[in-house]
Amino acid sequence: MHAIELETGVSSELQAVALRFLGDRIAAREPEGIGLARWSENNRPVTPAAVTRIDDFPALQLFDDPVQSQVAAFGLAEAAGMLRPYALRLKTEAGRITEVEEIVSTACQGHFADAPRLLKPDVLYAAPVPAHRAADREQLQAVADSYWTALQESDGSLARFAYRCDRYDNGKKITNNLSILLSEDAAVHTPASCLNATRPARPVARNRRYPVLDTRLGVAVSFVLVDFHPAPSLNRPDCGTFYMAALFKITDGEIRSLDEIREIIPLGSQQSW
Structure with missing residues (x-):
């Protein structure tokens, strides 16, 4: 597993929950208690068994909001040898994930995409x-x-x-x-x-x-x-x-x-x- 580097550091329980979730995604494990959560990928409802297989998160930034019990990640996912722009939203209740919203983009290069540039998140x-x-x-x-x-x-x-x-x-x-x-x-x-x-x-x-x-x-x-x-x-x-x-x-x-x-x-x- 790649050591996920976070520009903002891990400074909250919400970010720790997100890191565990991301680690489980890389390990192809079903996150603890995730069966009770709603999960979508690219706006489609999915089950843990049907999501895109992710091998690594080479670069990510995490941002959280304790008032709303939500945390978001922006950066890159590596899937099938390709760097893909990635965004995540998690909502939690009592420390358990209740909502998972992911964008695993297929637009990696072109007029409006240059995925490798996301390897160096803006500080x-x-x-x-x-x-x-x-x-x-x-x-x-x-x-x-x-x-x-x-x-x-x-x-x-x-x-x-x-x-x-x-x-x-x-x-x-x-x-x-x-x-x-x-x-x-x-x-x-x-x-x-x-x-x-x-x-x-x-x-x-x-x-x-x-x-x-x-x-x-x-x-x-x-x-x-x-x-x-x-x-x-x-x-x-x-x-x-x-x-x-x-x-x-x-x-x-x-x-x-x-x-x-x-x-x-x-x-x-x-x-x-």
Whole structure:
């Protein structure tokens, strides 16, 4: 078993529960008491016997929320020799896991994916925010939610982006990236312009959830389904429902950085949670 390295360290019972779960995933063991839990993978209900076999977690970050008894992980899973973007949400009651939500993405390389980049998690997310620049739980959720509202309206001005903000999808840097300038997009995107460019796809951001709100780290974790409709003017095949876990770093009431782990599923898929 690979020694799972966590940028945030193991500082809570919730993170310890998550580490045990991840260790059992690598060992192909059924986690203790998991038979009582709801479990989904890529938005499909599954049983422990039917999940993707994972051999390792080469890089992960964990974030927890004792108020909601939930913990989330972002990073990489190794399955069948392939590095795959990975996100996890666990909910517990009395120390037992009651909900398991996983994204084991098949989008590893391409215009919106570069899985090996996730081998070095951004230490920014693990850095505490000074008290005078921090937000409370309600503010963290409102700032993160401004992103989904801006996406749904295809209006980047509605999101609260910091001057230094960048966006990453499945490890790929989407903003301020020369390779995207040289692609069919022919643009050097900002976080706001990425949202503006989605208008032809008429996105709908639904089932917005915020299982982790960490005021000390300025971190909000969100899970969401976003419907992107076919848009011939975009000349792109990636329409469908984007099932996403998003990791927001929030300082001074603004989004300082944003990482998304996502899998494209059939358009209009019903939510499992």
